[in-house]
Amino acid sequence: MAQQGTAEPARSARLGRAIGTGAGAVSGAVLLLPSGHETSTRRPSPLATASVRALGRRLAHDGREAGLATHVVHYRYRGWNGAEAQLARDATWAADEIVRRYGDVPVCLVGVDMGGRAALRAAGHPAVNSVLALAPWLPEEDVAAPPEPVKQLMGRRVLIVHGTNDLRTDPELSFRLAERAKKTNREVCRFEVHSDGHGLRQHHAEVHALAVDFVMGVLFGRDFARPLEDALAAPPPLGLRMPLASGFGRGIG
Template identity: 65%
Template structure:
């Protein structure tokens, strides 16, 4: 079947949160990539972008003193659309746009669902220093005729994958297998499991946001990682790729 042409429409960055909204210098940027559906060329619903805004605000607030700005990406269309991978294209555009606006600053890609898959795809951009993939929607690696998602673009990046063990939409084993492949070529890869949580990671949202904040401040600035992150990055598989996210994580952290 011939692929439908994408309507002429531009991706865009949402209004900046954090340092870029003040007279402070922007020293790093977090690019938030919302989830999306499997297919669809229509204009996206605003709901996915609104869903990641609280995390964007949390990151911007925590990194304000360091000069961290955060932007939510608004895609051109509402679907991944097979090999076209439109959100991944939009993620790459977003990093180019960040460089155009702010210059040579380190960028972190932060995605949820298929937005997490887009973040992993776009990690090869030279400006990207870190990737945070929350409940990434990855293809079944055992499905015949489906090539596994690439991992070579992750070399040299700090990579954190977080997945709920009760994800009802995508098997968390898919992200584990992806992390196994990534760890073989990039030692700075780790994965946390959020026990009893689902795809939205809502039940342990406070802990997930605290982990995300600690990871980004450590990856983009000179902050030391919290001990669980340090241990996860140092541990060989499977331990470093099945690290449990402890209940109450972040409660004692300043950010």
């Protein structure tokens, strides 16, 4: 008699250990959402997780005294996988987990590439008050398919950052999404990193400084730097094509 195979147990999303050490009680949280693939049931790549840790360390360091908890989200699968939207579901689970661990604290979703799409999609969670999407992967617009939703962004502060030379994720698609979101939510802005590519490596110091400025403002009420304040207040397209100045965060931004 043939032996039956054993089914693989269902995978679960999980939070990585808090990056850095907090100064005491947690007053706000960042969930770092790594990149992924459009379609894949493989386990997430460790390289994708590693790619968000540098930003996580910077956020944890600068937010320590304010009570910031920073966690990487470990997805169940590598892929978005169509209508399953599995990365977004895992982001929603992670926000639930933050509430379970820390109570009623504000959450900022920080996503890179496909993680940026997950952050934008999961923004409707009640604990989420803000979204930072770095070079977000967004689907090509198709007249036969509904556009990427933006209603869940209402009432949230949203910052999108995209390199103008990104060959992996189309920066024009993130502009169009921001344009649609801005019609119902004034608290949306988008920065363009001129001449930079998908990884935003040429200006990573400025990008990290902008991320810190945004997170400390949306979670703890600190004043935004003038360029970020202006971008949020400016009407489209000005506030959606704001150039990220060289030296931002070093007294020049």
